Amino acid sequence: MHKVWAVIRREFIERVRTKWFWVSAILGPVLFAGIIVFQIVQSMGGAVRNIAVVDSTSDKLGDQVVEALDASGSFGSTLAPAGPRVIDSLRALVESKQLNGFLIVTDDLVQTGRAEYQASNLGMQTIEALQRTLGRLVVKARLEQKGVNPGVVDWAQIRIALDQKKISHGRAVSDSAAQSFFTAYFMAILLFMAILLYGVNVMSSVLEEKTTRIIEVLVSSVRPFQLMLGKILGAGAVSFFQFAIWGVSARVLLSLRRPIARALGADPTSVQTMSLPHIPPATLAVFIAFFLGGFLLYSAMFAAVGAMSSNEQEARQAQQPVTYLLMISYLSILGLTNDPSSTFARTLSLVPFTTPIATPVRWTAGSMPTWELALSLVILVIGIVGVTWIAARIYRVGILMTGKRPNLKELMRWVRTA
Amino acid sequence: MSEPVVVDRVTKRFAGHTAVDALSLSVSSGNIYGLLGPNGAGKTTTLRMIMDIYEPDSGSVRLFDQIGGGRTHSARIGYLPEERGLYLRMRVLDVLVYLAEVKGVSRRSARLKAVEWLERLGLTAWRMRKVSDLSKGMQQKVQFISTVLHDPDLVILDEPFSGLDPVNSQVLRDTVVDYRRRGKTVLFSTHIMEHAEQLCDRLCIIARGKKLVDGTLAEVKSTHGGKHVIVAFDGSQGSAQQVFADRRLVAKVQDFGQQAELELAPGADAQEILKALVASGARLARFELASPSLHKIFVDLVGPEAATAAASSGSEDRSRA
Numbered sequence: 001m002h003k004v005w006a007v008i009r010r011e012f013i014e015r016v017r018t019k020w021f022w023v024s025a026i027l028g029p030v031l032f033a034g035i036i037v038f039q040i041v042q043s044m045g046g047a048v049r050n051i052a053v054v055d056s057t058s059d060k061l062g063d064q065v066v067e068a069l070d071a072s073g074s075f076g077s078t079l080a081p082a083g084p085r086v087i088d089s090l091r092a093l094v095e096s097k098q099l100n101g102f103l104i105v106t107d108d109l110v111q112t113g114r115a116e117y118q119a120s121n122l123g124m125q126t127i128e129a130l131q132r133t134l135g136r137l138v139v140k141a142r143l144e145q146k147g148v149n150p151g152v153v154d155w156a157q158i159r160i161a162l163d164q165k166k167i168s169h170g171r172a173v174s175d176s177a178a179q180s181f182f183t184a185y186f187m188a189i190l191l192f193m194a195i196l197l198y199g200v201n202v203m204s205s206v207l208e209e210k211t212t213r214i215i216e217v218l219v220s221s222v223r224p225f226q227l228m229l230g231k232i233l234g235a236g237a238v239s240f241f242q243f244a245i246w247g248v249s250a251r252v253l254l255s256l257r258r259p260i261a262r263a264l265g266a267d268p269t270s271v272q273t274m275s276l277p278h279i280p281p282a283t284l285a286v287f288i289a290f291f292l293g294g295f296l297l298y299s300a301m302f303a304a305v306g307a308m309s310s311n312e313q314e315a316r317q318a319q320q321p322v323t324y325l326l327m328i329s330y331l332s333i334l335g336l337t338n339d340p341s342s343t344f345a346r347t348l349s350l351v352p353f354t355t356p357i358a359t360p361v362r363w364t365a366g367s368m369p370t371w372e373l374a375l376s377l378v379i380l381v382i383g384i385v386g387v388t389w390i391a392a393r394i395y396r397v398g399i400l401m402t403g404k405r406p407n408l409k410e411l412m413r414w415v416r417t418a
Numbered sequence: 419m420s421e422p423v424v425v426d427r428v429t430k431r432f433a434g435h436t437a438v439d440a441l442s443l444s445v446s447s448g449n450i451y452g453l454l455g456p457n458g459a460g461k462t463t464t465l466r467m468i469m470d471i472y473e474p475d476s477g478s479v480r481l482f483d484q485i486g487g488g489r490t491h492s493a494r495i496g497y498l499p500e501e502r503g504l505y506l507r508m509r510v511l512d513v514l515v516y517l518a519e520v521k522g523v524s525r526r527s528a529r530l531k532a533v534e535w536l537e538r539l540g541l542t543a544w545r546m547r548k549v550s551d552l553s554k555g556m557q558q559k560v561q562f563i564s565t566v567l568h569d570p571d572l573v574i575l576d577e578p579f580s581g582l583d584p585v586n587s588q589v590l591r592d593t594v595v596d597y598r599r600r601g602k603t604v605l606f607s608t609h610i611m612e613h614a615e616q617l618c619d620r621l622c623i624i625a626r627g628k629k630l631v632d633g634t635l636a637e638v639k640s641t642h643g644g645k646h647v648i649v650a651f652d653g654s655q656g657s658a659q660q661v662f663a664d665r666r667l668v669a670k671v672q673d674f675g676q677q678a679e680l681e682l683a684p685g686a687d688a689q690e691i692l693k694a695l696v697a698s699g700a701r702l703a704r705f706e707l708a709s710p711s712l713h714k715i716f717v718d719l720v721g722p723e724a725a726t727a728a729a730s731s732g733s734e735d736r737s738r739a
Contacts, residue, residue: 003520003522006519006520013512014505208505212503212504212505212506213502214505217497217564219471220469220488220492221492221521221522400472
């Protein structure tokens with residue numbers, strides 16, 4: 001046990017000492033801080049767009065457009081009477097950045113719903129805000145043409161506030177559909193990346209000992225299985241350490257949202273209404289359990305791949321089948337999140353190689369009975385035991401082998417005779 | 419006398435051929451034991467079986483008069499494999515501590531001893547550097563420290579001199595001799611007979627996985643090869659070749675150009691050869707009655723082709739399935 005511990009410690013310390021570990025440890029919080037700042041900036045409603053309204057309508061609709069745009073809070077608009085050179089001079093203003101853009105309204109607006117907007121930048125939000133504002137105006141004007149009382153029209157136009165709640169394991173949680181989709185999607189990607197990244201770490205570590213021939217000294221002191229186990233656990237510990245850094249920094253950043261908002265000049269109270277994905281402890285537990293399982297399953301395979309290759313190039317080729325196996329669940333993320341209770345999704349969560357990603361996604365999406373969760377966990381554990389047994393045999397023979405990579409038939413013999 | 423290494427009729431087969439065939443040997447405590455053989459003779463495979471790297475197909479290995487091979491006794495054995503390597507990206511001190519730890523040495527004492535050894539071999543300034551920053555000769559030293567750091571009772575060295583620079587070669591030789599003086603046991607393999615002749619108390623010559631001969635150096639010399647004469651020329655050889663070819667006088671010749679080793683024909687007298695050589699007009703620098711060199715015995719036993727192969731290339735047992 002002392003020896004396995006030594007292997008784990010070496011694996012952990014040497015990985016944590018690399019600069020790549022710290023690059024990704026820092027990149028995580030930086031990304032998260034970026035998301036927070038982005039959300040705050042969005043809650044500020046973005047910058048006010050400065051536009052001109054060129055009015056060539058016969059009934060002075062332009063005045064109303066300017067009024068409505070200013071009222072929307074997203075625009076600061078000025079009226080420009082239509083004239084022969086006006087378009088050219090406005091273009092010059094846009095060019096010199098004195099104006100963000102200009103809107104041309106004609107009688108067509110009310111008759112056929114057509115208008116024109118020219119700007120240096122056609123942002124989605126700007127366009128949507130323009131369409132919304134003009135739409136309300138046009139509906140009002142057209143109803144008035146048919147003799148409807150303007151007061152009635154104003155009264156009729158109300159905004160819908162859709163309160164979204166998700167049913168998660170029998171309870172309604174204040175959460176939007178977009179959010180649970182986002183959470184599941186995010187988790188799936190995180191699982192995929194982490195398993196792949198740290199699995200490949202195990203592989204290259206095995207390969208290093210093989211190519212530098214240290215393996216011979218190691219195997220004369222430590223049993224090959226102990227060595228493989230130590231490597232996998234060591235790399236696993238590194239990944240948990242990485243997650244811990246991310247988790248702690250995310251919490252710290254969350255608690256700093258108010259100061260950040262204040263620093264950015266936004267209303268600090270607005271951050272309270274900011275939506276954050278709701279991750280209950282049960283989901284977190286499922287995530288950790290399946291990450292651990294998936295990592296053990298795949299890193300055992302990656303260890304075997306490293307053992308059967310004799311250089312980086314060979315290893316890159318030999319790892320492809322394993323990566324494809326992991327890719328299946330990655331490519332199915334969209335299908336899984338869209339319909340988490342489909343036969344397809346259920347099947348994926350019952351296959352050991354896809355369950356590490358499929359099951360947490362289905363659980364997060366909230367459509368998985370507890371017994372199914374238990375079943376897929378059992379299947380995963382059985383898968384780990386079986387795969388590790390085979391991988392350990394390949395590893396034992398492979399680490400001492402040099403020369404050409406074994407074909408499938410030879411691999412089978414290794415497994416049988418090891 | 420106890421026997422730190424007892425190998426009992428071990429056999430190891432790899433796909434297609436038998437690398438080691440019912441080989442037995444025993445190494446006595448306090449001896450330097452040489453395992454000699456040409457390439458592919460099964461030396462490395464034998465040492466690997468002793469070290470528990472390979473499992474024998476049949477037969478058994480006992481170390482320190484107890485069951486179990488190298489892995490069980492790793493804290494008492496220093497093993498230097500033929501193909502050496504270190505973690506290139508690790509710090510020198512960390513590598514040494516780690517390699518001692520996996521042998522079962524405590525972290526603290528491994529550290530103390532590593533510092534001590536680095537000091538002794540003049541590498542103290544490099545202990546926090548990465549292994550890859552070291553020169554090849556320094557890496558060899560580090561490798562060597564990792565073999566003996568834990569002061570093992572038994573040292574097993576596979577082709578220890580191959581690839582060593584002269585300085586490290588001398589360090590190794592001194593250490594081996596020093597080990598014997600302290601009552602420890604050294605088992606090493608080589609195909610370079612000069613090393614074996616200089617160092618070994620006992621030796622064993624193997625070829626194609628089988629033992630050909632073993633015993634003390636004197637025993638091997640007395641039982642193999644008859645009377646020998648070493649002739650060295652001083653310029654002109656005259657018609658010495660005719661004398662060498664005379665089967666009434668000379669049974670076998672190993673001609674090195676300016677020097678030759680002759681095995682006398684049964685019943686022949688060395689003085690006759692000397693007379694014949696002088697008569698042939700050769701100028702002699704040396705004419706010496708000698709026991710056969712180990713190299714000569716080796717060549718006689720394993721055959722000239724195998725011996726030449728052994729001398730020209732320095733490794734064996736690569737890429738076995």
